[in-house]
Amino acid sequence: MRFATYEHGGTVHAGVVSEDGVHAFPAGVTVLDLVRRGLPAALEAGGSVLSGPAVPLASVRLLPPLEPPSVRDFVAFEEHVEGMVAPASVPPEWYEAPTFYFTNPCALVGAHDDVPIPPGSRLFDFELEVAAVLGPDAIFGYTILNDWSARDLQRREMKVNLGPAKGKDSATTLGPWLVTADELEPYHDADGFLALDMRVAVNGVEAGQDLLSNMGWPFEELAAYAGRGTRLRAGDVLGSGTCGNGGCLAELWGRRGEQTPPPLKPGDVVEMTVEGIGTIRNTVVAGVDLPPVRRARSRHPRRRSR
Structure with missing residues (x-):
């Protein structure tokens, strides 16, 4: 359903x-x-x-199909991690346990809504993902997730060993609807992964394609890890993280050593289709033009008292 x-x-x-x-x-x-x-x-x-x-x-x-209490976004595709690092490699820590960050549940947009470029960004990107929605005691269903990313803002933030924050919190597409888990049961492979075809195109030109079953962990294990030492709630959203083989522009940039295809610009249409779920299609538009952020003052000379 x-x-x-x-x-x-x-x-x-x-x-x-x-x-x-x-x-x-x-x-x-x-x-x-x-x-x-x-x-x-x-x-x-x-x-x-x-x-x-x-x-x-x-x-x-x-x-968006629902208003979730929280949105966790994992990085569960080995090929994506490899493509994001130059020279191509996967940190050994990736294999040890799933990694995720919390994104902004107040910034969710619908399947066909326009998406503004975040203020100050010149490297706007998409990320093709599938999200699981948790029920009271099991996965309730699945939807498509586009984790829009301001790569320039994200890179600056993560050099401070924190984030991503403003690089990720402006928009996340969920849609077009929530497909219940029973409908996708026939797509499970012998290892318990959902073998769904995933595709993304920009302005009608295919940019990436992968299978959801190339995740390093199935969603059930991502949920178990997310719940370690804390409490999950029905409605919580767990993103798979970006798929490999062109699931985002930054992965292609990392593999090619150049920004080809170019960053997203106003007027670009990003369309994502996942087998068994449906299609989302968003148009990128110009964002709010804000003044630059004021730089922090340098703490010098050091102050120890008033």
Whole structure:
């Protein structure tokens, strides 16, 4: 089943997507509510609205499928890590345990929304990923995630051994809807990974393609690691991290030693398709023009008292 959050007639609804369009739940029901109930109850609730009227998808604005309590983004593809480092190599620490960072759940955008370039960035990039959404006791479902990245801001931040922060927190696309885990069960391979084809194109030209099953860990192990020593909540989002083989521009730059293809610019259209889930398509637009950030003062001579 496919659960969506959408805007129609000036009102936000949760609904179930079918071949006829999207069927609305009663007012006040959200996709996060359904996720918190657990998959069996959500499927039952979804089935009860499928007999109702459908609104054509072409007449709605698809929003992020849910408002998650948190968004963790992992780096689970070995090939991506290798391509981001020159000369190509994978740090031995990558193999020891999954690594993730927290991104901004308030900056989620929908499947077809415009995406502004962050203030001060000249190296704007996409990242092709799949995200798992946690239920009360298991993975509830999956959606496509585009982890938009201001590479110049990100690189500066990470030289201070902290971040990424402003390099990542301006926009993250989730969509087009949340596909329940039972629908994708046939795609699991013998090792428990989801063998889904992933593709990204810029202005109609394919930039990258990979299989989700090339992850170093399956989502269940990412969730187990995320929950070590802390508490996970239903609705938490876990991103796979960028796939290999052109899952982002920075990986291609790292392998080629030059910025080819060039960084994203206003007017560029980034389209991502994941087998069994769907397609998201966002247009890059100019961002807010802000003045440069004031540099920190140097602490010299050292002050030990007033």
